[in-house]
Amino acid sequence: MKAAIFTNKASAMARISTDTGFLIHRNLLLTTHANLPSVSSAETSEIRLQNGVAATLVPHSS
Incomplete structure (x- = not known):
């Protein structure tokens, strides 16, 4: 099921506390x-x- 969430072509939105953000990449x-x-x-x-x-959320350093 998780893979299906991220393969969607439409932009996804997320809520942080009372604010919103955009899932711009997987x-x-x-x-x-x-x-x-x-x-x-x-x-x-x-x-x-x-x-x-x-x-x-998982911290990531590249």
Whole structure:
């Protein structure tokens, strides 16, 4: 089921607290509405995609 979420061609939206963001790539959530103060807070954060599917934020360095 997870793969089906990310193969959709339409843009996905996510809600962070009371704000929104855009899933602009399979693993990239773009938002200007939330600042995560630390890696541990990102690891414990949870987002819900527009259709109610839960996802978690995972810090990534390239």
